[in-house]
Structures are given as structure tokens and as C-alpha cells.
Amino acid sequence: MLSDWLYVGIFFIIALFLPAAAITIATILSPKKPNPVKNSIYECGMETYGDTWIQFKAQYYIFAFIFLVFDVEAVFLYPWAVAYGQLTLFAVIEAIIFIAILLGGLLYAWKKGCLEWN
């Protein structure tokens, strides 16, 4: 079990190392002739105006909330799905009621207009 995660760890390092190495080689090979005009920000020929790093729209907050609800729900449901074969019909119905409550929540958010993107 632990050796499995060792492999994943090694793989993670390799997966980051390979592109990083390629970019490093390209950095060595490529010409370096920067000038202010070349390095200016490309916005279709216009001079850039104002600050780029602005705040996210508040709408993302609502969607992030709903997203969080459903992702946490998934964490509860995966163990249930793994144990599905040993469960009785009663346990399955219980899980279905749980999902149905969430579906009700989604419908409520829909009716409230939280799912409209504008």
C-alpha cells in the first residue's frame, strides 16, 4: 500500500521534471533579445489600461457554494458506492433519500435564481 504511493510520488516528481527540463533546454537554446516594445502586453495593439489583477465577480461565490455542497456530498457517496454490494435494500433507500434531499436543494437554488449566469 505504502509502496503504491511511493510510485505515485516518484511519478509526480517525474511528471513535473520532464516539462521543466524541456523548458530549461529551450531556454538555453533560444535567443535572448528582449526590448520594451516586444515585452509589452499584447492587447490587440492597444496600450494596456488600468490594473489587471481585479477581484472575481461575486457570482462565482454562489456557484462555489453550490459546488462545495455537491463535492462534499460526493465524498459521502463514494464509500457508499464501494460498499454497495453488501448493502441491504433499506440502506440503499436511505442513500437515495439523502440524494433526493440534495436534488431538492438544487431545485431550490434554481428557483431562487442562483443558477442564472449574467
Next chain:
Amino acid sequence: MTPVWADPINYIIRLLRELLIGWGLPPDLTHFVMSLLGGFLLATGAMMFVIFLIWYERKLIGRIQDRLGPNRIGPWGIFQPFADMLKIFIKEFITPAGADWLPYNLAPVLSVGSVLLIWAVIPFMVSVYGVDLNVGVLYLIAAGGFGVLSILLAGWGSNNKYALLGGFRAIAMLLSYEVPMVICLLIPVMYAQSMSMNTIVKAQDVWFIVTAPVAALIFFITSVAEIGRAPFDLVEAESELVAGYNIEYSGLKFGMFFVAEFLHAFTVSLLFSILFLGGWRGPGAEQIPILGFIYLVIKTFVVYLVVILLRGSLPRFRIDQMMDINWKILTPLALVIVMVTALVDKAVSGLDSLIKAVILLVINLIVLYITSYLLKQSSKRLMARKVVSEKRPVAVYRPEQS
């Protein structure tokens, strides 16, 4: 005992392990070295494979658009990507003024890395796989989320407003498409009673696309959205955001995003064929493992062909349409299909597996039919309202009076 030609990779692994132990290495270190070597070969192989994928996709898109595609270098232009790669290696890196150094440079590395990570858990044949994690499906979802983060880093770090808009859209897509994907993956897990990829493949006596077609459809749509291809390519929409998140990248840093996109498209096809099309399973695949690999490649290329066809034929969605598709269609559908499948599968658990599969298929098709009926109704309402309420300009032909 399988003959050598039937399982060459395992033979080489065994040979190498015996060689290392013969040199007097302790078993732990041998295991470490083997893991390092295997991981390195797998990751390098995946990245080299992209060269072929780029040629394949350019050629196919060319034919779809009634062009020839690459046709100059080598037979059928097959060496074109090599020429492109050599060129992109010696292009200058232009770092925009005021870019945030760390996110700007981390993003291309992370975008390729996140795709390569998925390859760690893919079972290629009955005996060859990177690692058989017991939480494989969750690992896939986590690794998929990484890729979107890299797009946000690129958009934020470039100090460019178009790139930032691309990053914002990427976040909106991550927020929406993760949910139905996670929910619909419950169904294969439920059937296989395990989250490990190997067990899921072994459980597919009947392919899961037969017993869970709705889940397969949802997974396909959401994974096309996750890789950010047409029709969901609004993070890099050329016509509205210039190029979106990768506008300020040049040289190989841009190339890395390109590689990541192509590799990710192939990887989700691979995942689809593993989770729903039976992976390496096929006649004789258990006895002759190399045959299983061939089956897997064939299935994957069929799915990949569909992904390319979609890219070549569908127009792009608007962001509000994309959010609507996700939150108002796919998420409720995924929740309903999980409930229905759980109930029906439990109710018919005593029956023969073939009859069970037929019943599940019929139930799935009924759910699909009801969904399409509801969608048609609502779209009719939408169209009717639009036409009645808005005054439309009418072109009238008036011959000039002379």
C-alpha cells in the same frame, strides 16, 4: 506461464529485477529503482506519443475541413510535428512586462504534469499498469482538477486582461463540470464495488456503456468540457479572447500547453474506454496480455475520433449556455440516474447478469428519453417566447424606381 512474446513488458521487468538483485542491491532499493525507471519510461513515452497525436489530429481536422492537412515532410506529412518541435525549441521566450514570475512559469509545467499524473493509474493490459491505487477514481478527479488550476495560474500570472478572462472562465468551468463528473463516476464504482481501475476493468463482463449509457454520456460530455476543447473551448476562444489564457506565452512554454491539451484529449479517451468500454478486455486478452493492449488502443482511438469529430463540427457555447447545460441538465440528470440505478440494480440483484444488464439498459434509455422530451418542451417554450416578443428586422426588396 505465458510465453515471452505474449507478455514482453513483464518479461523485461522480471529480467531487470533479477539483474539488479544479482548485483547485490537490497530489495527496497531495487523496488525504488524499478519504480523510477518505469515511471520515467511511461511519462517519456506519453510525451513522445503526443507527436503522433498532433499529426493525427491535424490530418483529420484537415480532411474534415476539406483540406489536405500536413503533407510535405515524409509520407503523408508524418514528420511534420518533428519539424515543428525542432522549430519551437529554438524560439525566443517573450516574458510580458509585469508578469508574475512564479505562476507564469509554473503554469506550463503544471499543465503537462497534471495530465501525466493520470497515466500513473491506467491499466494497459492485464499485467501492466503503473500502480493499482485503491482510490483510483478519486485520484483521477483530483489530477483532473490540477489541470484547470494551471490555466488559472497562466491567466493570472500573464498580466493580460484577455488571459485573465480566460482564467475566470476556466474557474467557472471547473466549478461546474466537476460536479456531474464526480456524481456519474459513482455508477461504475457502484457496479465494480471498488474504486481501483483494475477492478473496474475486471468487473466489466458486460461493458458499462451497456449497463450505464447515461453515466457514460455524462462522463463523455464533462470530460470534453474538462479538456477545454470545442465546443467547450471558451477558455481559449480565438475570436473573442484572442487566445485566452495562453496569449502571452511563446516558444516551448506555449508548446507545453499545446502538448498538454492534446495529451489530455487522448487521456480522457483512454479513461472513457477503461471505465465504460471494458479497457483491455476482449477475446483472449487474459491469456495473451499484449492482445489486451491492442484492444485498448483500438477502443481509445475510436473514442478519440469522436472527440476530434466533435471539435471539427460543433460551434462554441457561450458561458451562460455552458453553465445552464451543466447545472440545469447534467447535474439533475446525474443525480436522478444514480438514484434510479441504485434502486433498480438492488431490486434485480438476484437475477442472471445478462437479464440484469438488459433491464438496466432499458431503464437508462427510458430516463434518457424522458430527459430529451423535457428538453424539447423547454426549448420550444424558449424559442416561442423569443420570436413573439422581439421585433425582427425584415429585409424587403424594393426595386429602384427610375
